[in-house]
Amino acid sequence: MSILKIEKLYKKFPKTVALKNISMYLTPGRCYGVLGPNGSGKSTLFRLIAGLERPSKGKIEIFGEKPGYETKRKLAYLGEGDTVYPWMKTHDVIRFYGSLYPFWNHGLAQNLVEFLEIPRNKRFSELSKGFRARVKLLILFSSGAELLLLDDPLSGIDPASREKIVKTLYNFWNPTHQTLLVSTHIISEIETIFDYVYFLSKGEIVLKGEADDLRKRYKKSMDEIAREVL
C-alpha cells in the first residue's frame, strides 16, 4: 500500500504556476527527498500534502484518503512558520501536543528533550531560531504520525542546531513506523539519509530515482547531481 500517492498535481496562483504535473508514490518505511532551490515549489508541495492548501488540478491521496481531518492525525508537518504558542514552555508543549496526537509517544518526547538539549524553563518565544526548530522537531518525532513531512528543516538554522537536527534524523527515525518526506536545498549535510529522491525545478520534477542508483549512474553525489540538473 502507498503512504502517499500524488497524480498529475497542479497548483496555480493568480500570477504563477507553482507546481506542474507532479506525480509521486511513497511506500512505507522509506525516506524520500525533495531537492530543489528556493522557489522551486517545495513548500507549496508540502503545504498541499499537509492539507493547508488545495490543488488546482490533480489528486493527492494519503493512506488512500484525500487530505483532510482524517489524514491530519496520520501525518505531522514541520514547516517554516512557528506554529507553537509563544507562551509555551517545554512541558506545555508536551502536554498540548500530547493531547492533540492520538499516538503521541511520551517516552520518546522526554528522550528528545534530553537529546536536543531543550531548556525546560524558557518560553517558546524566548528561544533562538535554532532551538525553536529543535522544539518543532521534538513535536514531529513524538507525534506518532506515520508520515512525517519536513519542509527545509535546515534552512536558516545555525550550524550547532543543524548538526543536532541531522543527528536526530539518523538516531530517532524508525523506519518500521515512519515514512519521511524531507525537502531541502542544503543537500550535502543529509545526503546519506535518502532512499529515493525527487529533483524539483520551477515546479516540475526533472529527475527522480533511488539515491544509490543515481550515484551509480552519474558517479556523483546528490549535491553534484542537483547542481547539474537544477
Add this chain to the structure above:
Amino acid sequence: MRFDIERPIYLQIEERVKGWVFAGVYGPGDRVPSVRELAKKMKVNPNTVAKAYYELEREGFLVTKRGEGTFITKDEKTIEKERKRMLSYRIKKFVEDLKELGINERKIEKIKKMMEEI
C-alpha cells in the same frame, strides 16, 4: 563514518563489514551490530544498512538468526574466498596505477608475483 558519496553507499557498507573481518575486528561466528545500531553509528539510513546486510547474506558472508541477531559466517572458506577476490581486485587496480606511472612491464610482473604470494 565518512563515505565516498559518489558511489552507492550500500556497497561501501558491504566493503566495510568485510574489512572488519579481514582486519580481525570480528571473527567467524561473531555477532555484528544490528541494522539500527550500525545505521546510527555510520550516520546512514537504516534501509541502506539493511540492503548491505541482505547482499552480504546472499553471498553467505553474514547469517541472520531470528531473534538472536546477525553473525559473521562460521565458514572460513567463504571468508577466505572473499578475501582472495578482494585482494586480486585491489592488485588489478594497483597494477593499473603502476602502468599509469610509467613503470615497465617486467617490473610490474615482478611486483604482481610478489603480491599474489600474500
